[in-house]
Structure formats: C-alpha cells, structure tokens
Amino acid sequence: MARNPEATQASILAAARVEFAAYGLAGARVDRIAARSGYNKQRIYARFGDKEGLYQRVLSEMLEEMRLATVVREGEDVGDYVRKSFDYLSEHRELLRMLLWEALECDGEFVPDEAARRRCYGRSNAALAEHLGRTAGPDTARLLFTLIGITAWPSAFATLGRLVTDNDTATEEGQRALREFLVEFARSGVATANCLISADANNS
Template sequence: MTKRTETTRALLLDAARAEFAAYGIAGARVDRIAERAGVNKQRLYANFGDKEKLFQHVVGDALDELSQAVALDDDTDPAAYVARVFDYHRSNPKLLRLLLWEALHYGEKPLPDEENRTALYEDKLSSLAQRLGAPPSLDTRHLLLSLIGLAAWPQIAPQLARLIVGPDVHGEKGQERLRDHIVGFVRSATRTTPHAPEDDTDGAT
C-alpha cells in the first residue's frame, strides 16, 4: 500500500466515523463522507467496496482503539477496568453511537464480521476468568457483559442518568461520583460472584 493510499484511507475512515456516528448506516451519505475527506467518492468504493463494509472498518478501528487504550489483561482489576472504560467513553462518545446504530441496523441478525468480533470478547473473557481464578463460565460471561454495560450505559442514555440522579450528574463532580459508585459496586460484586462451570447440567441420571 502506497503512502498516498494510506493517507486516503485514513481520511475516509475519519470522515466516515463522524458521518456514521451522526446518521447511522442507512442515513449516512457516501457523498458527504467523500466531501468531508476531500476525496473523490470513487476512491471510497475502490478502498472499501460499499457503505456497509466501510462501516465495519470504522467500528473495527474504533473497537481496536478502545482495546489498546483500555486493556483487560490477566492482572487487570475488574473495577479498575470499568473505571477506565467509563472514562474512555466520556472522552470518546462516537464508539457508543456507532454501536447503537449497528444494533438498530442489524438487530439480532449476525454481523458481517461476527466471528472476529466474538473472538475479541473471548479474549477478554479468558483474561477476566484468569483474573478471578476460575475457568470461563456462563457466570463469567454474564459478568463481562455487566461490566461493559455499567461502564457504557450512563453515556448511552444520559437522559436516564439525569432523570434518576439529577441534572448535576453531567457535571465533573457528578460524573466522578457516579464513576466511584460504579467502581464500588463492581468491587462488591466481584468479591461475591459465583463461578459455575460453562455446562450448567448437573450430570444427574
């Protein structure tokens, strides 16, 4: 790949992230993306094929950035992980918007890159199980989903946070208090979470 091609792809991906975050897959316009990037729209098709493939590249890059910024390793404290993910989403709201648009577009249908996305979370699951000192289980899967949800939901639905907690929740101190509450909740939960085997059958005959 030439330097010029790399630059073109980077410009298109940056422009597409803003467009998709604002309008979703169905509402995004290739013309607007190309114009924002300062690139002929034919270069978009040449580099990414079509709008849905471009969207998957955008989401994949955004998730990679999150994973690089906030790693979940074998020695990562779950509460500290949630705190860092919470902070990341506050500073980088476009990823959650992209995921919401993706959910609206695909619903329960498999994603085009379902296998790769599943592998990403399997790695996180293994690290979390290692940290908890137990083999991966259904409980561990539920816990990982809960951790991600706790970190993301206040940014996904800020109106609910305001209605339930009050308008001060969106200020700096309000966000710090909410973050501290979530961290404390996770610390309490991970001290008491049972770790049942992946197979829930009891083997009785």
C-alpha cells in the same frame, strides 16, 4: 492534483467515522463524507465499493479499537476494570455510538469480525476468572457482560442519566462520583461471590 492514494483513503475513512458515528448507515450521506474528506465522491466508490462497504470497514475498525482498549488485563481488579473502561468510553463516545448503531441496524445474523470478537471476549473472561480465582465459564462471562454494560451505559445514555440523577451526572464532579459508585458497586457485587455461586447452582 498531486496524488497520494493512501492519504486519500485515510481522509475518506476519517470523514466516514464522523459521519457514520453521527448518523448511522441509513442516515449518513455519501456526499457529506466526500465533502468532509476533501475528495471526490467517486473516490469513495473506487476504493470501498459502495456505502455499505465503507460502513463495514469503519465499523470494524472502530469496534476493534474499543474492544482492545477495554479488554480485561491479567491481574486486573474488577473495580479497576470498571474505572478504566468508564474513563475510556467517556472519552470515546463515537466508538460507543457505533456499537449502538450496530445493535440497531444489524439483524444479528451476520456479525462483523465474529471470530476475532469472540476470541477477545474469551481472553477477557479468562483474565477475569483468573483474578477471581475461578474457572472461566458462563457465570464469569455473565459478569463480564454486565461489567461491560455498566461501564458503557452511562456514556451511551448520558441524557437519560441526567434525567434520572436530576442533572447530577451533568458535571465533572458528578461523573466522577458515578464512576466511583460503579467501582464500589461492582466490587460489592462480586465481593461475597454469592451471585457467582448461586448462578452456578442454577447452571448445574
């Protein structure tokens, strides 16, 4: 067969994304990844070492994609951030699933790409703080963490959302309503700045 090692690798990685997002590390099957990629299983071991090695590579790439797409930009309003992230995550649930798998399958001692991730969140915190006219610190970081949460939660727990909202979130209209609700909720949440002030008092 004609050889193109880079295309082989790309096919394996593409197949692995699908498999790991669907099943996580423990549930994924190397045989299936190989079959989906159209290459022999031995190619996977030759290029990635082992199953865990392939997983870490895929996880790293996917989390980075998600992180870069949901970074807080300079001048970005809280509500606009919520809307942007909500939409992005709704369209890329496989990325969000990897975040969930990571939360469940990693013991938290070794964090993949820790330094790069901290830098990225640091930049988001700075941009958020700047926009709010405050100094970046634990209080604005808590807000950032919460904003990430409220935008990720609906896509990560879509089934739960349907139960709680009596299927309102099962329609496109309901999704839009939820998104706009979150936009307003987030804006109201910081509008009075009370939460940031009182949390500051707690911290001092």
